[in-house]
Amino acid sequence: ESTSLGEIIRSDFPILRQKVNGRDLVYLDNAATSQKPNYVLKALKDYYESSNSNVHRGVHYLSQKATTAYENAREKIADFINASDHTEIVFTRNATEAINLVANSWGDLNLGFGDEILLTVAEHHSAIVPWQIVAKKKGASLKYIGLTAGEVPDIEQLKKALSKKTKLVVTHHVSNTLGSVLPIEDIVIWSHEVGARVLLDACQSVPHMMVDVQKLNVDFLVASSHKMCGPTGIGFLYGKSNLLSSMPPFLGGGEMISDVFQDYSTYAEPPSRFEAGTPAIAEAIGLGAAIEYLSGIGMQRIHDYERELADYLYYSLTSVPNVRVYGPAPSEIIHRAALCSFNVENIHPTDIATILNEEYGVAIRSGHHCAQPLHRYFGVNASARASLYFYNTKEEVDHFIEALRETIKFFSI
Ligand SMILES: Cc1ncc(COP(=O)(O)O)c(CNc2co[nH]c2=O)c1O
Numbered sequence: 191e192s193t194s195l196g197e198i199i200r201s202d203f204p205i206l207r208q209k210v211n212g213r214d215l216v217y218l219d220n221a222a223t224s225q226k227p228n229y230v231l232k233a234l235k236d237y238y239e240s241s242n243s244n245v246h247r248g249v250h251y252l253s254q255k256a257t258t259a260y261e262n263a264r265e266k267i268a269d270f271i272n273a274s275d276h277t278e279i280v281f282t283r284n285a286t287e288a289i290n291l292v293a294n295s296w297g298d299l300n301l302g303f304g305d306e307i308l309l310t311v312a313e314h315h316s317a318i319v320p321w322q323i324v325a326k327k328k329g330a331s332l333k334y335i336g337l338t339a340g341e342v343p344d345i346e347q348l349k350k351a352l353s354k355k356t357k358l359v360v361t362h363h364v365s366n367t368l369g370s371v372l373p374i375e376d377i378v379i380w381s382h383e384v385g386a387r388v389l390l391d392a393c394q395s396v397p398h399m400m401v402d403v404q405k406l407n408v409d410f411l412v413a414s415s416h417k418m419c420g421p422t423g424i425g426f427l428y429g430k431s432n433l434l435s436s437m438p439p440f441l442g443g444g445e446m447i448s449d450v451f452q453d454y455s456t457y458a459e460p461p462s463r464f465e466a467g468t469p470a471i472a473e474a475i476g477l478g479a480a481i482e483y484l485s486g487i488g489m490q491r492i493h494d495y496e497r498e499l500a501d502y503l504y505y506s507l508t509s510v511p512n513v514r515v516y517g518p519a520p521s522e523i524i525h526r527a528a529l530c531s532f533n534v535e536n537i538h539p540t541d542i543a544t545i546l547n548e549e550y551g552v553a554i555r556s557g558h559h560c561a562q563p564l565h566r567y568f569g570v571n572a573s574a575r576a577s578l579y580f581y582n583t584k585e586e587v588d589h590f591i592e593a594l595r596e597t598i599k600f601f602s603i
Pocket of ligand 1: 221222223314364365366391393394414425560
């Protein structure tokens, strides 16, 4: 059997060599955050060792070196998602802040009484709560579409729910709980037909597959560095140039201004307009290194390998008696991300995750995965979730499944 991508690549990730309670760590919580390769760790260390300085407007050598590295990171992101211009990339703390930026800037300017924001019931809290806050302020409302019998967001229902009142569609590309992958190009075409804009939450897709914002034609896209081999503390908003240029600032301070007078200021052009204060320079450079690393492997290669892992995980997990997996069965039409949220009859998911960690060194997540509306939709408070990345292997899935069977036996005595 040929050596898998996971087996080839995992030596790049020092953390994966750890033991947990004497057992090899089996890290299956990648939808929460990914691990970091040596290439990224080195980029962070090199920055602080040889380039650290504050960015923009500095005339000395180090400031120019740091500025170049910071702006190069922005260009790498733009290329990675095929944005038409690097000024369409705004650095934020994470995807959550990127969504809040759109809600407080574009939302405040464009939402009014009676307007509707259309979401799926599977959205992450970061894609829901900012819109609840701005909708309350503006007299707008949130409208949700449910799931099909196959447990994917019902896009036919979405199409029917669109109307002249719909000003914005907020949707995930890949669900962090269902593992479902949505047909974004269609959703964008339907949304634009009624004059609605589309904000794509790509947190669980950008790390795992080619995402081309021009092909998808989304108006906004958000993603987080820490889910794609990059450091925490940095994420980004992609916004079409004409939209960003029309938007007022989100946070006020240095860097985002053109001139400051005593009682008013003029603002910089995007992206600086939305980047107040000293940015997370090292983190941006770390994200740029993560993109170089992923691109070096190839997103198609990563995606193909993860599809194998996705099917292997799904069918291994659904073969365990009394396990209920949420989300669609993989098929030719519907492919799943390499993550499965599940429950085991009469055993609390946190008990499952605790024993898997304590006795078997397996790291999965338990809880609501910041998707409480979706869990309520299924009539449960919580679930367990195993989520893989390209450095995981089928052997790790086998270890997880064996450990799960033992854990179920333990609780069934
Ligand atoms: C689909 C989706 N949207 C938004 C976010 C927010 O990203 P952040 O701003 O970087 O936190 C997450 C993080 N999801 C998870 C974080 O921890 N467990 C998770 O499933 C996510 O999975």
